[in-house]
Amino acid sequence: MEKVVEAEGSDEGKFEETGLETSNFVLSSPKNVTDPVVYKLVRVDGNGRLVPATDDELMEVEGLLENEKRETHIVADTGQALGCISNEVSPSGMPQLESSEGLSQSENTEADTEKLSAYLEETVPSGAKSSSDDHVTQSGRVGECLKPLDGPLEGGSSTSTGCISSKPDFSKLKGEICLDNLSIKELHEVFKATFGRDTTVKDKLWLKRRIAMGLTNSCDVSATTFVIKDNKLVKKDNEDGFNNVNLGAGKEVEYNEDLLNNLSSQIDDHQTTSEVRLGNNVVENNFASEDLAADQRAAKRVRKPTKRYIEELSEAESKEYSGRSIASTKSIGFRPLSSKAHARPARNVSLEGRTVITRLDSLGGFGIQVPCVYRIRRSRPRKNVTALLKFHPSGMGMTATIIKKGFDVHGSQMDNGSMNKVLEAKSTPEQAPEQFVAESKKETTPTDMGQNMGLKYVDPSGDTSDDNVVTVPTEKGGIRRKHHRAWTLSEVMKLVEGVSKYGAGRWSEIKRLAFASYSYRTSVDLKDKWRNLLKASFAQTPTDKGANSRKHPSMPIPASILLRVRELAEMQAQASLPNLSTGKLSACGGGSEWPFKYKLGTCDLTCSADSQSSRFQML
DNA sequence: TTTAGGG
DNA sequence: CCCTAAA
Incomplete structure (x- = not known):
């Protein structure tokens, strides 16, 4: 058996606040302290021998560290939920993720090797694991120690906690994914869709938690019922006060992701907010012409035959030979x-x-x-x-x-x-x-x-x-x-979110705001994906809703999402239609910064706009 | 640079 | 996804 420990050699004390330096962690030798980003992850097996961690482990841990780090920032900022957080973080400062269960399980029986390997696949730091006694049961413990704060990650989500009651639009009904009813196989599919890879774990609970974490971008999966609704975990059994805490915290909490995103990107473009405002103003001034242009765009463009591509290909080929x-x-x-x-x-x-x-x-x-x-x-x-x-x-x-x-x-x-x-x-x-x-x-x-x-x-x-x-x-x-990177479910949801907020076509906006943390998705990617989603949503007969379409195991986009995609598409198609209703529309959205082309479903947009300003206030 | 569209 | 044309 082996423990995963983190040996960190950061000269900046970068992750100090995560408390990683506590007893369980072996600080690396000082020789590696030169590179700020270098740290080592090793496993310690029974003999106390150190075994280098896989890159997987490294990166995963890294991600968690980052998360942890940023979360602490958030806490400092919002102050609101400080209380609950401090309760939930383990002494070592690390969230007790499923690592403990995975480890203790595999300790018990070797029938669980599969799980172990899956665990390694998923690798989560087990820093919280106490040194000697390892028998943490698999019961509800795991999630309970996690923060609720990062639950509602979907900042500005159209079904944000603050808006739920007043939401008349479709988003209320859509984007709901119930993990409870899924078989293991289905869970695997969802898992794959969510994380872009397979898993071998057969533990339903584990899968559900994991998926829930993925979908909500959160560690707050203490619930025993897993219904994801608009990127948030809906807990049917309200045995936990956290949800209430969340609601109580109100709007501020729900913009966490935006906060995160902004925090994460503020070095790159910490002018984002001002840019956004500017952008919106510009848009506002331009929306009339934009609509005009929309009509013209309808006509397909004629494309010249491209020789260059071929040339490049052959060129590359010859390069290889030479x-x-x-x-x-x-x-x-x-x-x-x-x-x-x-x-x-x-x-x-x-x-x-x-x-x-x-x-x-x-x-x-x-x-x-x-x-x-x-x-x-x-x-x-x-x-x-x-x-x-x-x-x-x-x-x-x-x-x-x-x-x-x-x-x-x-x-x-x-x-x-x-x-x-x-x-x-x-x-x-x-x-x-x-x-x-x-x-x-x-x-x-x-x-x-x-x-x-x-x-x-x-x-x-x-x-x-x-x-x-x-x-x-x-x-x-x-x-x-270059080349393919599978879209995860949460990404898709984000995209849908973004389109609903900013409108299809404002890809750069969406990219900058909703996908700030996904630097590997370009606006073009978003556009392409949206196109595919549209195709998928319209290709599919609306009859089979509720569950995932199992036709293509590789791409279990929940019908709910597709449905929403379709709605958005119809909505925007409508909105961009002729000018007969122009007056009405502009009246409807009066003063909004959105081009009237996207102004249908004002309530939703209003809410989003609201959220936007809120976010700005926070920053 | 960004968006639309073909491949 | 990649590439290009158009804006």
């Missing part, structure tokens, strides 16, 4: 899998002038320097080598893997400043990173692993807890990921 270093990680991933991808010489220590972060990996007794990035593979549950081997027709197996790793140059090097920035910007504990565990060393002798103790982990991409996606960094802050 041995030129390929800047883009594009061809390095699992995409082409052509043998040449593995045959390239191991020399790309620096690429395009960027320095590459390397880490010491050990394999077969030899330590090799490999870039510490792209060990992670997005969106696929990490399995083991055998799974990986299937990707190599040549059967090169490990060797190929190693070489490949040697070439996987991320290149996203940032100075420490931006590194910190990035770390600050992290959020979304959901979506744990997927690690590219080619590391057969995992299965190799434990002694080898000892060498990894020197492992210096630098967050490769920085972004939002998990940019394991191949990214192509642009010098000025822009990291453009």
Whole structure:
């Protein structure tokens, strides 16, 4: 059995407030104290031997740390819920997540190894676990220690706690997801949709909690009934006073996410608020012409044949042959899998002038320097080598893997400043990173692993807890990921939220406000996703509502969400219709900052606008 | 730069 | 998702 402990080597005391330095945590040796973002996560197994943690664990913990950190900020800011928080945080300052249950379970019986592995997959720091006695039952304990504060994360949500009673619009009925009625299999689907990966856990309760946490972006899942409604957990059994506390705290609480987002992004663009105001004003002044333009947009554009794409493709191809270093990680991933991808010489220590972060990996007794990035593979549950081997027709197996790793140059090097920035910007504990565990060393002798103790982990991409996606960094802050990253349920919900608030088409607004913490989603992504949602929502017959459509296990977008998408779409289509009702509409929304094009459903918008101003007040 | 739309 | 054209 092993405990997961966090060994932190931050010279800034960055996470001090999380209380991580308490007894359970082993501070790393001072030698690593140079890099502010470097910290080590290790497991301690029975012998007291230290085992390097997987990147998964690292990143997950990192995310939680970040969360924790920001939450404490919030507490300081809102003051309101200080009382309850202090009660719920464990002595060590860490929330007692399901880690304790997972650990104690796996201790008891080895029938639970599956769970353990799943736990490792999910990795949550078990800092709160007390040193010797570990028998925490799986009963309600876990959630009870968590904060309620971050429950209503959906800032400005149309069904915010403050507005619930006065909400006449559709949002009241939609976006409700009941986890209770789902089978394990369905829960798995939802889990996958929520976190973008599979899980093997069969514990319903665990799954529900986990999903609930993901959907609400919250740790407040103490309830035994899991009904997610508009990103908030609805507790049917009101055995907990927390909910009431929440309601009592009123509006301030509900804008937590915006707060979080703003906190997280305030370094990047701490002018957001003013920008927003400006933007809205501009919009207000322009809405007349915007509507006009809308009509014109209706006509499809004619597209010139694009040669460039083809040219680029072929160019890249030839580059590969000529041995030129390929800047883009594009061809390095699992995409082409052509043998040449593995045959390239191991020399790309620096690429395009960027320095590459390397880490010491050990394999077969030899330590090799490999870039510490792209060990992670997005969106696929990490399995083991055998799974990986299937990707190599040549059967090169490990060797190929190693070489490949040697070439996987991320290149996203940032100075420490931006590194910190990035770390600050992290959020979304959901979506744990997927690690590219080619590391057969995992299965190799434990002694080898000892060498990894020197492992210096630098967050490769920085972004939002998990940019394991191949990214192509642009010098000025822009990291453009390449290829697919699955949309999680909560993201979708956010998107819907955003569209309902700001209107479809205001993608940059939505991106900046609702997706401030998801730096990997560009406005274009939002647009695309919305398009897909529309397609999905209209393609599907409205008959099967309530449950997830199980046609496509891969994409269990709850019908409720689709329904809402459809409504929004219809609404906005209506709103952008001819001018016959112009006068009426503008009268209806009088003085609002929204373009009248989006003014139907005024109540909702009013509420959102309200929330916006509230948020501004808080900041 | 942002948005719309095709692929 | 990626890419481009248009605004």
